[in-house]
Amino acid sequence: MTLRRTLWTVIVVIVVGALAYTAWLVWQIQSDLRSAESSASDLKAAWRDGDKAAQDSTAADLAEDASSAQAHTSGVWWRAMGHLPFVGDDVDAVAAMSRSLDTISQNAVEPLTEAVGGLDGLVSDGRVDLETVAGLEQPVSKAHTALVQANRDVAGLDSSGYVGPLRTRFERYQRLVGDLSSGLGSAEKAVTVLPSMVGGDGPKNYLLLFQNNAEIRGTGGMPGSWALLHADDGKIEITRQGTANDFPPTNAPIIPLTAEETAVYGKELGIYFQDPGWTFDFPRAAELWHAHWDARFPDTPIDGVVAIDPVAMSYLLEGTGPVTVGDVTLTPDNAVQELLSKPYIEDGPLAQNAFFAKAARVIFDAATGSLASPTAFAEGLNRAAGEGRLLVASFNSQVSAELADTGVEGAMARDDGTTPHVDVAFDDLTGSKMSYYLRYNAGVDAIRCSGGTQELAGSVTMHQVISPGEAAKLPDAVTGGGEFGTEPGSQYAMVRLYGPFEGSIAEVRLDGRKLKGTRMLMINGRPVVNVDVLLSSRKDVVLTWDGFSGPGQTGDGQLRTTPGVAAGASHWTFKSAC
Numbered sequence: 015m016t017l018r019r020t021l022w023t024v025i026v027v028i029v030v031g032a033l034a035y036t037a038w039l040v041w042q043i044q045s046d047l048r049s050a051e052s053s054a055s056d057l058k059a060a061w062r063d064g065d066k067a068a069q070d071s072t073a074a075d076l077a078e079d080a081s082s083a084q085a086h087t088s089g090v091w092w093r094a095m096g097h098l099p100f101v102g103d104d105v106d107a108v109a110a111m112s113r114s115l116d117t118i119s120q121n122a123v124e125p126l127t128e129a130v131g132g133l134d135g136l137v138s139d140g141r142v143d144l145e146t147v148a149g150l151e152q153p154v155s156k157a158h159t160a161l162v163q164a165n166r167d168v169a170g171l172d173s174s175g176y177v178g179p180l181r182t183r184f185e186r187y188q189r190l191v192g193d194l195s196s197g198l199g200s201a202e203k204a205v206t207v208l209p210s211m212v213g214g215d216g217p218k219n220y221l222l223l224f225q226n227n228a229e230i231r232g233t234g235g236m237p238g239s240w241a242l243l244h245a246d247d248g249k250i251e252i253t254r255q256g257t258a259n260d261f262p263p264t265n266a267p268i269i270p271l272t273a274e275e276t277a278v279y280g281k282e283l284g285i286y287f288q289d290p291g292w293t294f295d296f297p298r299a300a301e302l303w304h305a306h307w308d309a310r311f312p313d314t315p316i317d318g319v320v321a322i323d324p325v326a327m328s329y330l331l332e333g334t335g336p337v338t339v340g341d342v343t344l345t346p347d348n349a350v351q352e353l354l355s356k357p358y359i360e361d362g363p364l365a366q367n368a369f370f371a372k373a374a375r376v377i378f379d380a381a382t383g384s385l386a387s388p389t390a391f392a393e394g395l396n397r398a399a400g401e402g403r404l405l406v407a408s409f410n411s412q413v414s415a416e417l418a419d420t421g422v423e424g425a426m427a428r429d430d431g432t433t434p435h436v437d438v439a440f441d442d443l444t445g446s447k448m449s450y451y452l453r454y455n456a457g458v459d460a461i462r463c464s465g466g467t468q469e470l471a472g473s474v475t476m477h478q479v480i481s482p483g484e485a486a487k488l489p490d491a492v493t494g495g496g497e498f499g500t501e502p503g504s505q506y507a508m509v510r511l512y513g514p515f516e517g518s519i520a521e522v523r524l525d526g527r528k529l530k531g532t533r534m535l536m537i538n539g540r541p542v543v544n545v546d547v548l549l550s551s552r553k554d555v556v557l558t559w560d561g562f563s564g565p566g567q568t569g570d571g572q573l574r575t576t577p578g579v580a581a582g583a584s585h586w587t588f589k590s591a592c
Contacts, residue, residue: 016289045167054300061130062389067126077119084560093577107171107184114167114191125153133388139376140382142212150205158198169230172589182428189517192587196341197396200420207416211318211408213245218317220245222252224374225323227579228354228450231291232510234298234323234403234577235449238288239370239377242314250382252375254314257367261287261306267449268305274537278510278544294439294512294576295320296413296424300407318408321424326398327377333391334380339373350579358447358491361421366491399511402577402584421585422540427572428538429515434563435540435570437472439514439577443546446494448505450579451480458573461561463592468563470517470571474509477554509557513541514571516564568592 056072132153135146168188209217220243224557225235244252267284275283279292283302290302300319309317328349331337336345342352353373357366385391398404405424408414417423427435438456442449454476461467478485482503485493495503500506513519519541522529534541563571570590577584 073123110167116166117164122157125156128153144248158202161195165191203416207413217246221316221319223321228447230440230442230449232292232294234286255371258288274471295426296405297407306360320407322351323403326403329394333387335386337376337380363491432569434514434567436573439574440576441508443506444494444500445498447492451478458588460591470561472559478549509545511543513561514563515539516560519561521541521560
């Protein structure tokens, strides 16, 4: 009996000790990760403020926290817990997150800090310093390599079975690291091509288009205003400005359209300067704008097309600081309203064009002058590119190749073998500025996998943030005045659903009712269905659809939408059903 009691006592002590150690270990790891999150936030602030002492101290704190988390999750005890039922996948997730964070702190923070420091001398007095650009290549490349590894540690893990709080935190971290890796990849390519683009190897001209999201197009918005950028040996200046009215419509497409383009978009795609953005493929839209430019200004050839929208401009104001245009001070908070709404309501479209032109020049001068915060400006550029609000098409084949597969290129995805790509684009059919009041969100779920093909279910929810009664009181410059058959106060939007390469879009429903007469067309190997949607109240209008991926597309999917007036992401990942 004594021996039995002794054994039970020993077992109880061991179990209690094990539980106590496990509880302490979990608490310690949670403490490490929370502290690391706080240190990362402090480091970002220190970068923005240019505070070198704070950068050094917070980087050291982050490294210590991450190293501690990594050490606690790489021991024998934690690895053993990974084999336990119910909690094993959660344990593995925490270990992966700790390992990823340690990689960032050890290998990415120092080169990132060096790169951030280099931003201070990058642009001044309208000139990009080419030596500073060259100095950024190595630290940006090092940071990108580290982020690729950090992302690899967490990217392939399925979080669906994690406990609630961990799942939320893990998915947030997963998205953050993925975005950082992607952003640094684009930055690495940008640093490579920037010297050439700003005239380091000879003068360059670029057509800069301001996409008006208040009259939405697939690529963002109607290009109501434009500017000609001239770059030579790093010096950048605006040499000419104008409006879309400078380019008269042609009797036939300015360059030949494919039969698919004509079927999907109509001949207007190639006739009106305002309409190349009907396509969701920015490089193709740039070709059409290029042709319009050459026909109108044959003595001034251009080397590329750059497009930006007012939401992106509001992001850049975080780095430039407020700017004054006439008697209006533009800030990150009011820029969109001041550029896309007030001028139409108070002064009319001509005054809006003039105001926009002045604002564009003032913001450009601020962006190429002495920045209030170079780091915030770089963050704004990255955010704008990530949301599809800053698009660049180069007619130099080498530069174009470097930009390929970056967010800034804005190309419609073709086929990468494993990824089902879905795009949702919007085009205004009202001939108005009512898209300023348009809000929407889209989603896709992969619901079944069979024979290497995924069955997809998608939805698009839309509504107006203004009632038709309120909107009808607005000037014709906003409502369209019924010129194209839409009652003032309402709006028609063309929703274009692009399915995966060699996939299909089957049934389409509007507010639960199957739509009759919809045709599945094809564009560059991808199915597309055009749906006209009338928005005549604040009530949600819901478009749902079913479809299939192409053969062999068994990986996670990608969903991209047109960036609208509301700030926020326009690109998401959806989980594979395979």
